Amino acid sequence: xxxxxxxxxxxxxxxxxxxxxxxxxxxxxxxxxxxxxxxxxxxxxxxxxxxxxxxxxxxxxxxxxxxxxxxxxxxxxxxxxxxxxxxxxxxxxxxxxxxxxxxxxxxxxxxxxxxxxxxxxxxxxxxxxxxxxxxxxxxxxxxxxxxxxxxxxxxxxxxxxxxxxxxxxxxxxxxxxxxxxxxxxxxxxxxxxxxxxxxxxxxxxxxxxxxxxxxxxxxxxxxxxxxxxxxxxxxxxxxxxxxxxxxxxxxxxxxxxxxxxxxxxxxxxxxxxxxxxxxxxxxxxxxxxxxxxxxxxxxxxxxxxxxxxxxxxxxxxxxxxxxxxxxxxxxxxxxxxxxxxxxxxxxxxxxxxxxxxxxxxxxxxxxxxxxxxxxxxxxxxxxxxxxxxxxxxxxxxxxxxxxxxxxxxxxxxxxxxxxxxxxxxxxxxxxxxxxxxxxxxxxxxxxxxxxxxxxxxxxxxxxxxxxxxxxxxxxxxxxxxxxxxxxxxxxxxxxxxxxxxxxxxxxxxxxxxxxxxxxxxxxxxxxxxxxxxxxxxxxxxxxxxxxxxxxxxxxxxxxxxxxxxxxxxxxxxxxxxxxxxxxx
Amino acid sequence: xxxxxxxxxxxxxxxxxxxxxxxxxxxxxxxxxxxxxxxxxxxxxxxxxxxxxxxxxxxxxxxxxxxxxxxxxxxxxxxxxxxxxxxxxxxxxxxxxxxxxxxxxxxxxxxxxxxxxxxxxxxxxxxxxxxxxxxxxxxxxxxxxxxxxxxxxxxxxxxxxxxxxxxxxxxxxxxxxxxxxxxxxxxxxxxxxxxxxxxxxxxxxxxxxxxxx
Numbered sequence: 001x002x003x004x005x006x007x008x009x010x011x012x013x014x015x016x017x018x019x020x021x022x023x024x025x026x027x028x029x030x031x032x033x034x035x036x037x038x039x040x041x042x043x044x045x046x047x048x049x050x051x052x053x054x055x056x057x058x059x060x061x062x063x064x065x066x067x068x069x070x071x072x073x074x075x076x077x078x079x080x081x082x083x084x085x086x087x088x089x090x091x092x093x094x095x096x097x098x099x100x101x102x103x104x105x106x107x108x109x110x111x112x113x114x115x116x117x118x119x120x121x122x123x124x125x126x127x128x129x130x131x132x133x134x135x136x137x138x139x140x141x142x143x144x145x146x147x148x149x150x151x152x153x154x155x156x157x158x159x160x161x162x163x164x165x166x167x168x169x170x171x172x173x174x175x176x177x178x179x180x181x182x183x184x185x186x187x188x189x190x191x192x193x194x195x196x197x198x199x200x201x202x203x204x205x206x207x208x209x210x211x212x213x214x215x216x217x218x219x220x221x222x223x224x225x226x227x228x229x230x231x232x233x234x235x236x237x238x239x240x241x242x243x244x245x246x247x248x249x250x251x252x253x254x255x256x257x258x259x260x261x262x263x264x265x266x267x268x269x270x271x272x273x274x275x276x277x278x279x280x281x282x283x284x285x286x287x288x289x290x291x292x293x294x295x296x297x298x299x300x301x302x303x304x305x306x307x308x309x310x311x312x313x314x315x316x317x318x319x320x321x322x323x324x325x326x327x328x329x330x331x332x333x334x335x336x337x338x339x340x341x342x343x344x345x346x347x348x349x350x351x352x353x354x355x356x357x358x359x360x361x362x363x364x365x366x367x368x369x370x371x372x373x374x375x376x377x378x379x380x381x382x383x384x385x386x387x388x389x390x391x392x393x394x395x396x397x398x399x400x401x402x403x404x405x406x407x408x409x410x411x412x413x414x415x416x417x418x419x420x421x422x423x424x425x426x427x428x429x430x431x432x433x434x435x436x437x438x439x440x441x442x443x444x445x446x447x448x449x450x451x452x453x454x455x456x457x458x459x460x461x462x463x464x465x466x467x468x469x470x471x472x473x474x475x476x477x478x479x480x481x482x483x484x485x486x487x488x489x490x491x492x493x494x495x496x497x498x499x500x501x502x503x504x505x506x507x508x509x510x511x512x513x514x515x516x517x518x519x520x521x522x523x524x525x526x527x528x529x530x531x532x533x534x535x536x537x538x539x540x541x542x543x544x545x546x547x548x549x550x551x552x553x554x555x556x557x558x559x560x561x562x563x564x565x566x567x568x569x570x571x572x573x574x575x576x577x578x579x580x581x582x583x584x
Numbered sequence: 585x586x587x588x589x590x591x592x593x594x595x596x597x598x599x600x601x602x603x604x605x606x607x608x609x610x611x612x613x614x615x616x617x618x619x620x621x622x623x624x625x626x627x628x629x630x631x632x633x634x635x636x637x638x639x640x641x642x643x644x645x646x647x648x649x650x651x652x653x654x655x656x657x658x659x660x661x662x663x664x665x666x667x668x669x670x671x672x673x674x675x676x677x678x679x680x681x682x683x684x685x686x687x688x689x690x691x692x693x694x695x696x697x698x699x700x701x702x703x704x705x706x707x708x709x710x711x712x713x714x715x716x717x718x719x720x721x722x723x724x725x726x727x728x729x730x731x732x733x734x735x736x737x738x739x740x741x742x743x744x745x746x747x748x749x750x751x752x753x754x755x756x757x758x759x760x761x762x763x764x765x766x767x768x769x770x771x772x773x774x775x776x777x778x779x780x781x782x783x784x785x786x787x788x789x790x791x792x793x794x795x796x797x
Contacts, residue, residue, distance in 0.1 A: 050763065052742050168772035206769025217765050328777050332760065333770040367741040367760045382711055385643045385733055386704065390651065390757075393644075393741075397759040 007033045007239070010260050010274035012246045012289065015091020016523050017510035017530035018280035019224025019232075024534040026237040028541075033272050034229075035244040035262055037281070038062070038087030041094065041225075046215030051368035054095070054213045061086035061095050061215075067284070068419045069433045077432050079422055084213070084477040085282055089242055090225025092282065092477050093523065097212030097336040098193040098221050099360060099405075100145050101520035102136045102528075104156045105129040106347065110516045114347060114354055120409035120438055121312055123515040126487045126496035127532075129156055135528035135535075143222035143527065144199040147191030152342050164196045166338070167205065172329035172400035172459075173338040176361055179459030180341050190340040190360045193222035193524070202226060210365045211336040244270070247428055249277060249293040249302055249506070256505040257302070263426055276537075276546075278507045280530070283313065283479025286512040287416045288431040290483070303483075303500035308493050310417050312410035312481040313433070314517040317441045320362070321402045321452035322373055323461035329400040331364025337403075344451060345519060353443040355407040357519045359452055362401035370396045376465050402456060404448035407519030408441045410481050478522050483512035498533040509533040614667035615660075619747030623659050627666035627673065631694070635680045636661055636732065638696035642703050643736040650753035657739030660748030664735065672731065675720075679728040682720035683710070689717075752785040 008030035011018045018034060025032045038061070045060075053060040062085055068077035086095045106113050108125040116122055137160045147162035166189030169177070180187040194211065197204045205220040219226035232238035243265035250271075252258035257277040264270050279286045287310040291301035301309050340360040347355050364370065374384045374392050384392075414436065418429035437445075449466050456464040486492025489501035498513050500506040509530040511522050518525065540546035618626060625633050640652035640661070652658075665673045684694040687706065691698055695706065709715050713726040739748030741758070749755060755762060762784030764770055773779040 047766065050743055052738070052746070056738070168775060170775040171777050174776070206765065207771065207775060208763075208765030208769050210763070210765065330775050330777055332764060333775045333781070366763075367755065367758050368738070370758075371737045371741060383708075385707070385711075386645060387647070389737075390644050390647070390649075393758045394649070 005273065007031050007272065007274040009033075009276045009278060010035065010272055011278040011280060012260060013037070013091055013280035013282060013285060013510065014089050014224055014229055014240075015086075015280060015282060015510065016093050016224060016526040018091065018278065019093065019228035020527055020530040021278050021280065021507075021509065021534045022224075022232040022238055022240075023228040024531065024538060026232040026235040028538045029237070030541075031237050031239075032232065033239040033241065033274065034232075035246050035260060035272065036087075036089050036091075036240070036242045037245045037285070038089070038091075038242065040240075040242045041088040041090075041215060043215070043217045043219070046217045049214055051366045054210075055366070055369055060213075061088055064425070066422070066424055067431050067433055068422050069435070071434070071436050073413065073434060077419060077422075077434070079430075082433060083284060083479065085284070085479065086477070088225070089229055089240070090223045091280075093223035094215050094225050095213055096221075096223075096477065096523055097521070098523075099336065099521040100140070100143065100147075100191050100193045100524040101358065101518075102156050102158070103129070103132075103518045103520060103525050104154065104345075107516060107518045107520075110355075117354055117409060117438075117440060119411060120440070121412045122410065123484065123486060123491070125515050126485055126492075127529075132525070132528050132532060133158070135532045136524065138531060139524055139527040142200070142227060143193040143524075144195050144202070145191055145193050145222075145524075146189070146196035148189045151186075151188035152340070153186045154342050154345050162191065164199055167192065167194070167196045167335050168207075169338050170330040170334045171327070172325065172331050172364075173334075173361055175325055175329075175459040175461075176339050176400070176402070176455060179455050179457070180339070182458045183454060185341045185343045185455070187339050187341050190337050192335055192337075194335045195220045195222075200227065205335055207334045209332040209334060209363055211363070212365070214365075241272075245426065246281070246289060247292065247426065249279075249289065251293075251295055251297055251302065251503065255297070255503065257503055276505045276507065278509065280508070280510045282510055283482050283512045284416050284431050284433070286508050286510055287482040288418070290508075291416075291418050292428060298502075303493060303502045303506055305502050306490055306493060308484055308491070310482050311412050311415045312484050312515075313414040313416055313435060313479075314408050314410055314481040314514070315435065315476045316478045316480075316517055316519070316522075317357075317406035317408045317437060317445045318476070319357075319404045319406065319445045319449035319452060320467045321449060321456050321464055322376070322467070323400050323402070323453075323456035323459070323464040324377075324395055325398045325400060326460060326462050328397045329364060331397075331400045332366065334363070336363050337361035341455065344448070351443075351447060353440045353447065355409070355440070355444060355519060357404040357406040357444060357448045358521075359402055359404045359448065359455070362403045364396070364399045364401060367393065367396055370399055373399075373465075373467065376467055377463070398462075400456075400461075402452040404445075404452060405478075405519055405521055406441060406444045406448060407517050409438045410484075410516065411436075411438055416482050478511070478517070480511040480514040480517050480522060483508040484515050485513040486515065497536050498529070499537075507533065507537065615664045615669075615747065616745045618663040618667050619660070619745060623656065623747070625662050627662045628658075628676075631684070632677065632680045633658055633662065634696045635684060635694065636676075638703060639707065639732050640736040640739070642700065642707055643733050644740055645700075649757040651757075652736050652740055654750065655740050655748055655753040656750035657736045657748050659750070660739030660742070660746055661732075661735045663747040664738075669735075675723040675728070676731075678720040679723035679725070682718060682723065683728075686715060686718065752783075755783070756785065 011034045014036045049060040070077040111122040146164040149161040244262045246262040248261045259273040293302040345356040419432035422430045483493040498509040637658035640657040644652040687695045710725040710729040740754035
């Protein structure tokens, strides 16, 4: 590898945000290197995945992942594997459930519309829905969304139809639609980024039933693995490096990030230089990397003058209603879910909590998943064995589920930082999750749990029962908020273009930049917002106003410096009395 | 929803305050490799095999449909304990020996030779941790029970390649046709139940992706 080579753009992470940037930048003629922590997986591997690898544990997608978790500062964090994330080319889009939503107008204006809430750190986004709308259009077209425009009574304004029709229903969908209508709701087809017909050079869904937590063996499910990364590679301008675990971003004398250091598959330390760096490692990985990139100029982590890197961590709060129909549900067939109810999403102070959630049908993807619910069905933690367990399992064909994606409020105390005790195999401190649900979140989750049980009962369920997820921390792939976007450098980490307030050639366009969590699955918004940020970056570059790329300020290649044996002590940044670049 | 599933599986690791012994390592490819070598015991000795099999027979009993014994759950456990779950083997060994010592003392015969009713009674005591004089200090009764319970469920419901679910006994019993994508997917009429999806055990061999039944 030539460390003296300088790429135009170095992207860390190949999920929704990184994939979009790789696609956009290579299409614009830039030379891009993408560093992906995980391996390149594909249909052959996905066919070997099963409930054991992907549901019992997340071994299929993040075998080496470790983190630590605690409720609050002052407590000792427990070592574990608390988050569901995918470390492979495609990132979380390789194993997402593909439910795809536009955030609504009010999601961008939490503070100004609803006012402050005690204990929460609410903020408006520095952009509005209208800023994102054209990028939502573009993301929906690129991903091949299946849905029915206008069918969600509370959806934000849209001009374009979905590119593909809704997926066909399963028996559970039909029952739930009947139940939801009987209660006065307006159920509609769940918009999913799964092909309902051949589209974009990818096959139509074969209704295999295992979407969420699984890779799609035919790429009917949209992903950067199937769409954006191949497009970028086809330009000949993407240098894709899987199994490249970035450990540190190094800042040069000019205050800009100069190189990314990483450990390759063989364990060797390597480095890559670029003019612009895009950190798209997710709501945990991105702040973790910035916090681990300390230097004299950035003693609290790269771009962390505000102290907010890692803070305002949001996961979404989930409620889940399981049910048993009197007849078959066909819950194992078809995409993730086919039906959604969003009537209850808008904030209503009369309910005793702010904000809301979307509700949708969940697949019943396999028997192990059903077995995990036995204790709840049988009403306790003991006695779920013998004839009761066997009789329960035999009801598997009648099972179905509803899930709600509850908005959780940002709190300064909910955060990612570097664990002071536990390190990974490479000697890097593990990310430590400190998280406690806001009382508003818990009230919201309880409300939606009850509403979903009502829908299941109205659908004719002979039994419905709930799981308590409210005490769960981090058991989610929805990782948001930890590098908040805003116009005030004192109160945010990146600006409205997802660019660091402090480091002019550093971007964080993944869900880390979300100031709020929306109560919708976040991925379509990540796609749209990353596209918006990349488009604006490329426009500035074309105009010659992108500071990271202006030829006059590109740092000359330095003589190659051998990497120190210990990557933790490396610091070659000369210190001086340099001021930060003026903000524009 | 994927999030929910992960949380669930994690919660399953903790039953009450009981941590399973297999929470750190779990059966993965090495178990499948061990299972491919055959169904003779590789890890458990004859007494251990017999005892664990008797436990599985009460956790998922045989009735008009196959149970854990017919599905070969003990074979799965034997292979897992020699592979990814090897860390749990010493505790398994100690607990089985202690269980038999306990049964011998109380009922003058080992666990496997007790009547089903008495076995259930002993298992209930294990589950609730109310076993007097249990001497295997590193293998608490409740954790032992929950570990065997989870192992039995896995052996019943996982793909046969891991050594359990013999002849698809588990999937036949609960009505799961097999991994649908490996069956070539399903069609809208099958999703509405108007046409049957032919399960994996009725097929000569698994079909490819594009071969819709």
